[in-house]
Amino acid sequence: MKKYHVAILGATGAVGMQMLESLLEQDFPIASLKLLASERSAGKTITMKGHSYIVEAADEHSFDGVNIVLGAAANDVAKKLIPHAVKAGAVVIDNSSAYRLDENVPLIIPEVNPQAIKEHHGIIANPNCATIIALVACQPLHAYAKMKRMVVSTYQAVSGAGVNGFRELDDQIEALRQHKEVEIHTFQHQIAFNLIPQIGSFDENGYSSEEMKMQNEGRKILNEPELQVNCTCVRVPVYRSHSESIMVEFEKPIDVAKAKELIAQGQGVKLVDEPEKSRYPMPLSTSDQDLVYVGRIRKDLSGHDNALSLWCCGDQIRKGAASNAVQIAKLLIASMEAKQCNE
Amino acid sequence: MKKYHVAILGATGAVGMQMLESLLEQDFPIASLKLLASERSAGKTITMKGHSYIVEAADEHSFDGVNIVLGAAANDVAKKLIPHAVKAGAVVIDNSSAYRLDENVPLIIPEVNPQAIKEHHGIIANPNCATIIALVACQPLHAYAKMKRMVVSTYQAVSGAGVNGFRELDDQIEALRQHKEVEIHTFQHQIAFNLIPQIGSFDENGYSSEEMKMQNEGRKILNEPELQVNCTCVRVPVYRSHSESIMVEFEKPIDVAKAKELIAQGQGVKLVDEPEKSRYPMPLSTSDQDLVYVGRIRKDLSGHDNALSLWCCGDQIRKGAASNAVQIAKLLIASMEAKQCNE
Numbered sequence: 001m002k003k004y005h006v007a008i009l010g011a012t013g014a015v016g017m018q019m020l021e022s023l024l025e026q027d028f029p030i031a032s033l034k035l036l037a038s039e040r041s042a043g044k045t046i047t048m049k050g051h052s053y054i055v056e057a058a059d060e061h062s063f064d065g066v067n068i069v070l071g072a073a074a075n076d077v078a079k080k081l082i083p084h085a086v087k088a089g090a091v092v093i094d095n096s097s098a099y100r101l102d103e104n105v106p107l108i109i110p111e112v113n114p115q116a117i118k119e120h121h122g123i124i125a126n127p128n129c130a131t132i133i134a135l136v137a138c139q140p141l142h143a144y145a146k147m148k149r150m151v152v153s154t155y156q157a158v159s160g161a162g163v164n165g166f167r168e169l170d171d172q173i174e175a176l177r178q179h180k181e182v183e184i185h186t187f188q189h190q191i192a193f194n195l196i197p198q199i200g201s202f203d204e205n206g207y208s209s210e211e212m213k214m215q216n217e218g219r220k221i222l223n224e225p226e227l228q229v230n231c232t233c234v235r236v237p238v239y240r241s242h243s244e245s246i247m248v249e250f251e252k253p254i255d256v257a258k259a260k261e262l263i264a265q266g267q268g269v270k271l272v273d274e275p276e277k278s279r280y281p282m283p284l285s286t287s288d289q290d291l292v293y294v295g296r297i298r299k300d301l302s303g304h305d306n307a308l309s310l311w312c313c314g315d316q317i318r319k320g321a322a323s324n325a326v327q328i329a330k331l332l333i334a335s336m337e338a339k340q341c342n343e
Numbered sequence: 344m345k346k347y348h349v350a351i352l353g354a355t356g357a358v359g360m361q362m363l364e365s366l367l368e369q370d371f372p373i374a375s376l377k378l379l380a381s382e383r384s385a386g387k388t389i390t391m392k393g394h395s396y397i398v399e400a401a402d403e404h405s406f407d408g409v410n411i412v413l414g415a416a417a418n419d420v421a422k423k424l425i426p427h428a429v430k431a432g433a434v435v436i437d438n439s440s441a442y443r444l445d446e447n448v449p450l451i452i453p454e455v456n457p458q459a460i461k462e463h464h465g466i467i468a469n470p471n472c473a474t475i476i477a478l479v480a481c482q483p484l485h486a487y488a489k490m491k492r493m494v495v496s497t498y499q500a501v502s503g504a505g506v507n508g509f510r511e512l513d514d515q516i517e518a519l520r521q522h523k524e525v526e527i528h529t530f531q532h533q534i535a536f537n538l539i540p541q542i543g544s545f546d547e548n549g550y551s552s553e554e555m556k557m558q559n560e561g562r563k564i565l566n567e568p569e570l571q572v573n574c575t576c577v578r579v580p581v582y583r584s585h586s587e588s589i590m591v592e593f594e595k596p597i598d599v600a601k602a603k604e605l606i607a608q609g610q611g612v613k614l615v616d617e618p619e620k621s622r623y624p625m626p627l628s629t630s631d632q633d634l635v636y637v638g639r640i641r642k643d644l645s646g647h648d649n650a651l652s653l654w655c656c657g658d659q660i661r662k663g664a665a666s667n668a669v670q671i672a673k674l675l676i677a678s679m680e681a682k683q684c685n686e
Contacts, residue, residue, distance in 0.1 A: 149645045153496035153588035155538055155577065173516060188621040195498055195579065195586050195626050197639055197654045202618040206599065206641030215644060228645035230652055232588040234498065236538065237580050243538050245496035245575040245588075256549065275545040278531040283538055296540055298549030301558060302492045302571035309573055311540045 003031035004333060007066045007090070009058055009081060010073030011035035012044065014162040015095055018322035019070045022290075024049045026326055029333070036062050038077075063088035068332065070325050071095055071126075086122035091332060093124045093325045100125040100217055107220050110327040111268040112139045116221075117328070117335045124328055127221060128213040129320030130154050130233065133242050135221060136292040136319065137312035140266030141259055142222065145250035145306070149228040152214055155236045155243040156199060157283060159316045161186050169237055187235060196235040208233055241283035242316045247300060249307040256297055259308055263294045268319070269312075273297055281313035288315060290323045346374035347676060350409045350433070352401055352424060353416030354378035355387065357505040358438055361665035362413045365633075367392045369669055372676070379405050381420075406431035411675065413668050414438055414469075429465035436467045436671045438664050443468040443560055450563050453670040454611040455482045460671070460678045467671055470564060471556040472663030473497050473576065476585050478564060479635040479662065480655035483609030484602055485565065488593035488649070492571040495557055498579045498586040499542060500626060502659045504529050512580055530578060539578040551576055584626035585659045590643060592650040599640055602651055606637045611662070612655075616640055624656035631658060633666045 158165035200209030215229035281293035300307030414437035501508035543552030558572035624636035643650030
């Protein structure tokens with residue numbers, strides 16, 4: 001089996017660390033592995049599953065000899081460094097939103113649009129976390145009955161803000177316990193025992209950037225430019241898993257039994273739907289694993305015969321970010337190897 | 344001003360205690376006040392705003408000479424004792440769900456259907472908390488454009504389970520801090536750092552009893568038997584305020600500016616809608632007060648011209664339960680006094 005020179009850009013963040021873990025877990029064929037981060041983190045040692053790595057400062061020359069870069073850096077760093085990685089001959093799978101809507105960049109969820117891998121020109125974008133989780137949950141239903149409209153309300157974990165998100169929730173709970181003043185650094189307001197209906201900044205239409213991603217990225221990934229998505233994104237005091245309440249209207253009828261059967265057979269999803277036994281997806285039971293759990297599937301009560309409601313949860317750092325990127329990397333090497341065989 | 348002999352049935356619970364506070368806050372004309380609870384609580388002293396009350400055990404004879412009973416007891420207690428209160432000549436405003444859908448019992452939100460007060464035969468029902476909050480938020484819009492369909496996802500505080508709900512959240516967080524096992528008594532699963540998509544038991548159609556209340560009670564309160572409501576109810580680790588993400592389709596067009604104007608002038612609601620300044624309703628900022636805050640008002644993106652999305656929060660114990668009941672009591676005495684004047 002061919003092995004690859006891999007780099008993780010932004011390796012010291014929550015997603016970067018999870019990329020490292022997911023690469024090792026998924027037995028990715030690694031020839032060499034470079035952990036790249038900011039100057040500040042350079043020289044740090046990261047140990048994962050018995051391997052130790054020394055973090056290097058990322059710059060324009062970091063990508064010489066690298067085949068695959070997993071990007072977990074912020075948009076500005078992505079924009080600055082990724083072109084150099086591409087120039088050096090690497091293929092970059094980028095988790096920032098910098099290139100997601102670029103028409104030369106495929107935006108991929110392996111369970112949904114693996115075929116898009118062929119269209120890359122050096123950059124492949126990893127979608128927004130809430131979008132990945134919603135589309136992995138709905139893909140088996142979409143393939144059968146075609147989604148026309150989604151009304152989504154999210155319940156998003158603090159991990160969406162990385163390591164700082166975890167820390168802020170913990171610090172605030174501890175401050176409250178000690179009757180001290182709560183400090184706010186990462187989110188717009190106190191998140192402990194609260195909900196914040198803002199993720200990202202707001203567009204003029206009143207939707208947040210996170211809310212618009214569900215429609216804009218969803219349309220691109222599904223290649224359904226007419227898909228209508230109404231989304232409300234809310235931060236909740238939960239650590240790792242995002243949850244979503246989704247009402248979907250389909251082009252053709254789909255009953256609950258069929259939907260359950262499709263989810264049970266679907267890729268990347270797990271049906272957990274025995275509400276009478278209090279079994280349904282929850283953030284706690286879906287954390288630190290790669291599947292999106294789907295349950296509470298039921299017929300829409302609000303008058304649309306072709307509509308269903310469902311509830312799904314998935315680990316935001318794993319399937320919502322790092323594991324999806326590593327899955328794309330595996331898809332990429334399979335596609336490169338198939339191409340070489342055909343040549 | 345005429346004064347009334349008042350009793351609170353179930354006075355030692357979270358809602359009962361808030362009924363007492365709201366009665367005193369709203370200067371209800373009280374001639375005498377009886378706090379009734381189970382045998383177990385009898386003899387306890389409750390002190391509120393400088394007044395002390397001794398709790399009495401509730402039985403069939405507790406209501407002699409009482410004019411108005413505020414009921415905050417469970418369904419079984421309500422069913423057992425309320426007929427005796429009515430027989431004794433009292434009017435009961437009951438917060439349990441026992442009588443809500445009884446056609447001889449008006450179900451009232453004073454901001455929405457005050458006229459229904461005339462139709463009582465001794466019992467008036469106080470609606471479900473999530474239903475009150477959603478309908479108070481939407482009523483100014485409904486009066487203008489008539490709601491046809493609502494798709495609602497709730498984010499419901501632990502106070503919905505009363506004092507035990509608070510305690511469970513606190514105890515679980517403390518257990519986690521001490522690396523002890525988390526105990527589960529009140530909810531179906533751990534609620535600390537988790538979400539539970541179950542409130543109540545499940546119907547055969549897959550909806551929970553709480554989810555069905557939004558449609559069943561909503562239709563009755565609005566006198567709109569055709570109103571379509573699709574609801575997903577989720578318990579969140581927040582103390583007091585319920586939040587709801589609501590997509591509403593109206594019979595006639597309504598733009599965002601008009602909707603904001605209507606909410607700003609509406610009864611029982613407060614418009615908090617400057618997302619660009621990170622100002623929107625949140626559980627923390629809406630706790631321990633009686634208004635329902637509404638914000639994030641925007642045009643539906645999912646293809647329906649007559650639809651809006653909004654986000655609302657309201658204190659579950661106050662407006663979702665106790666304060667609404669006290670408002671009904673005030674409506675009741677106004678109606679009784681008007682009737683006497685006309686006679």
